[in-house]
Amino acid sequence: MINKCLIISAVCLSITIILCMIRAVKGPSNLDRLVAINVINTKIIVLISIISFVLGETYFIDVVLVYALISFIASVIISDYIQKTGGKGS
């Protein structure tokens, strides 16, 4: 029963990830895309931890920790790059 709950919530999370992807593709400026991708990273963190409980393999939690580190460093560096280059153009 709990397994079924977790699977349903994972499917709902995937649907919201796809909706966020629309903004990441469409966004008028680069910073809009960065905000959308930041949210997608948070959702993927939650999704991986839910999937790890569905499969019963708890070592995925370590993957979640490393993913959170990498996503934070990526968003900081990309926003710094946009600040330096002005963010105009593609």
Next chain:
Amino acid sequence: MKLLFITLLLIGGLFFFTVGTIGILRLPDLLTRAHSAAKCDTLGAMLCLMALIVYKGFSFTSLKLLLVILFIWMTNPTATHLIAKTKLMENKKDENLME
């Protein structure tokens, strides 16, 4: 009892994720979009991971999940703050060019 608690926490987390997504899709400006993204980052992730902690009980895995929650709470507002600061710098540069 435990099942009811887990389901309530998961539904709350998914509600906040959905609200944040609708805000990102519908709001008109970058700063308002960043405001709505903060809902996803703090409340949604916290409630969903809390449901998993309640499911697992008192163990080493739930300690790691707690660490993940703390890390998300520290890093995501920092990233959003940097994005908003970048937007502010761009606005100031544009105003200087106008004058």
